Amino acid sequence: MSQLLLGLVNGSFYAMLSLGLAVIFGLLNVINFSHGALYMMGAFAAYVGVTSFGLNYWTMLVLAPLIVGAFGILIERTMLRWLYRFDHLYGLLLTFGITLLLEGVFRSFFGVSGQTLDVPDALSGATDLGFMILPNYRAWVVLASSVVCLATWFTIEKTRLGAYLRAGTENPKLVEAFGVNVPLMVTLTYGFGVALAGFAGVLAAPVINVTPLMGSNLIIVVFAVVVIGGMGSILGSIVTGLALGVIEGLTRVFYPEASEVVVFVVMVVVLLLRPAGLFGQER
């Protein structure tokens, strides 16, 4: 059971990251390789905020995504913006370069050994549910990320702002003709997408080792998740992320040797059976 829960925790991170990737891809047509690095940045922001500035976990839970989001906006405004005219692959290459840069900078400041953040007092300890012991913090991670994911889904699918966004994904030129400031929308979308990664980073900081390389190890798995789910559907990427986390958790129980690669194996199977992905349509 505890492995299942751990799987759900990992699944929440997959879900939040693939959601961010999907939202960014929808509007910008860019696969944001630096998503993992920005997730790492969120975790480090939380760590530095708590240990060096004496801020508490809850402040950082709000502050770190804002910092990461602002940084993302800076990236979009100063660099990514110039590449929309060219092949989409350049966006991937640029963000890959940014990943190497960020990882290098964090390495030179924090070294390669990991740091850990303490679980906030309110969430420490565990609850005995009778059939299993539930560590409070893990329950909080699953809860918080589900709420954030669902709120994102609701905003995109059910509100006016979301309607603009979906229209922008379909046909940016036409939306611009209707008087919507599309470039601003693109910037903010990118900022929001990476802020989600930052948020996931803060949530992850107390449960995993915070190292400069934590992001790139995760992002490759998230890419596989994105290939499996397809990026056409918001809800699809959330569900795929959670489900794959659970599958990974179960594999760790029954056949631990394969737990590192099970997501990739699922990807291969999906590619063979449903090349467009579970929820995707080719575009």
Place this chain on the structure above:
Amino acid sequence: MNRKLVYGLVLVVALAAPFVGYPVFLMKLLCFGLFACAFNLLIGYTGLLSFGHAAFFGGAGYVTGYALTALGLPFEVAIVLGVLASAALGLVMGLLAIRRQGIYFAMITLALAQMVYFAALRAPFTHGEDGLQGVPRGKLLGVLDLGNDLTLYFVVLAICTAGYALIVRTVHSPFGQVLKAIKENEARAMSLGYDVDRYKLVAFVLSAALAGLAGATKTVVLGFETLTDVHWTMSGLVILMTLVGGMGTLAGPVLGAFLIVALENQLGDLGNFLAETTHVEWFASLGESVGIVTGFIFVACVLLFRRGIVGEIAAALSRTGRRREAA
């Protein structure tokens, strides 16, 4: 006539180089040059961005290393086994990856290569974190002792030249023309009746096999094979080499590979020199921060000169050429 002159000059330099420079380092340059050219066959001439070429480079390196060390096979057989292994791997990865286009292709190759990485980390014969050490060089055809750096250099030069020649021939063949057509407009190539997926797959396998040839040769040259070669950073590095030199140019990737490998090698010295001349202490740590420098070059290349060094030179030449015609 001009072209022949350039080829001749390059040949003279390549033949004279080991008497001036350090042969092992030169061989490393050659191997990475071939690796980048093999990669460029996909990105530059077929329009496929593979993010998983480390799997072929490192995978072939492991197979060749194992064949030489544990099985005691001769040099030629070990290299051929390495190439065959990477071609087979390329066939499997290619079959899966070409089911999706564009950006998904890159992500699938990356994920599949990560599987190869985990296999190399866990498999018993790769020795995990330690990698294969002390790979013997053996003898060429049982006669020529490759323990001698100079002898090996000329063998490696021959291998890499042959690989490069094959790439040049491919690019200029009717097959290469079809690949270019696919790169420019896949839908049109398809409507002209070309079996696009088949062409892509053949190009992918060819590129994988040549990348494997480079990796296998590199293992023999350096005498070890570690996880670095199968890690995704290696896939990124070969993209960078090709990007710096010029995607879709024949000579560009070689130049890019030389520059990047030389830079990695000299970064520590360069940092110390900068720290001394500018008195900025931070530069002294440049040797340990290869990631920052490569990342920076990556960003700068993508933003400022996407055509790469050779591509920019070619563009400048054609501009002046056109101006002269106009005048």
